Amino acid sequence: MSRPLSSALVAEAYGTFVLTLIGSTAITVVTDGTLFPGTSLGLGFIGLAHGIALLVGIATVAAVSGAHFNPAVTIGLTAAGKFPKSRVIPYISAQLVGAVIAAIAELGVVGWSAAKLSNLGTPLPNTSLPYPVFAALLAEIIGTMILVMTVLGTTDQASNQPWATSAIGLSLAAVIWSFGAISGASLNPARSFGPAAVSLLFSTNAISWYPLYVVGPILGGLLAAVLYGIIFRKPAMPTTP
Numbered sequence: 001m002s003r004p005l006s007s008a009l010v011a012e013a014y015g016t017f018v019l020t021l022i023g024s025t026a027i028t029v030v031t032d033g034t035l036f037p038g039t040s041l042g043l044g045f046i047g048l049a050h051g052i053a054l055l056v057g058i059a060t061v062a063a064v065s066g067a068h069f070n071p072a073v074t075i076g077l078t079a080a081g082k083f084p085k086s087r088v089i090p091y092i093s094a095q096l097v098g099a100v101i102a103a104i105a106e107l108g109v110v111g112w113s114a115a116k117l118s119n120l121g122t123p124l125p126n127t128s129l130p131y132p133v134f135a136a137l138l139a140e141i142i143g144t145m146i147l148v149m150t151v152l153g154t155t156d157q158a159s160n161q162p163w164a165t166s167a168i169g170l171s172l173a174a175v176i177w178s179f180g181a182i183s184g185a186s187l188n189p190a191r192s193f194g195p196a197a198v199s200l201l202f203s204t205n206a207i208s209w210y211p212l213y214v215v216g217p218i219l220g221g222l223l224a225a226v227l228y229g230i231i232f233r234k235p236a237m238p239t240t241p
Contacts, residue, residue, distance in 0.1 A: 003064050009094040011065035015057035016098030019069050020191050022053035024121030025106050031118035043180045051173030058165045070188040076148035076221030080228050099194025120195035122206040123184020136183035137216045143175040144187040144220025152228040189214045
């Protein structure tokens with residue numbers, strides 16, 4: 001029996017809430033080493049927190065909503081013909097709401113000082129790089145392409161689907177380990193939006209970078225859909241006698 005849309009939307013909001021709250025709070029506690037001593041674990045800790053949060057969310061509600069938790073995943077699946085267009089806007093809206101609620105909850109947990117210092121864990125470009133905008137945009141495109149391609153590939157009927165949940169969570173962790181120091185490795189417009197929007201309470205810095213974290217992940221998701229079509233849907237070449 002198919003689940004009603006209302007159930008799927010609550011599931012998407014919940015999963016995005018879990019991913020955003022755990023991921024953003026991990027960044028905040030690493031950033032503020034004075035308020036939270038002993039947490040100077042860096043990208044390894046942050047990547048693992050995001051990966052596990054995604055695993056938990058998928059395992060919990062994938063049967064209800066498909067566990068997108070990310071507008072780039074929703075758009076990528078739609079472009080690949082694996083998700084109905086009529087549900088795109090409702091899904092993305094639910095994801096944004098879940099992320100904002102997560103950021104509000106994080107503010108209540110960590111307090112004003114830590115939240116202000118880290119912009120509530122909003123991923124931001126490394127401005128010490130020679131071309132921070134280009135580097136961050138490229139990192140978000142490539143990282144999201146890998147993440148969405150993992151979702152598409154591992155859930156394809158031709159794949160070993162029992163590995164899907166683990167592979168998707170590990171792909172997010174791996175991309176954060178690789179690209180976190182360049183762009184923050186958000187790979188997710190909703191996950192960036194929640195903390196950036198609530199951070200407006202004390203700064204406009206995070207929200208000023210937000211367009212980069214919309215364009216990059218969406219392009220990455222669309223690129224993954226194209227790649228998926230080439231690899232999984234291309235007609236077989238005739239064999240040579």
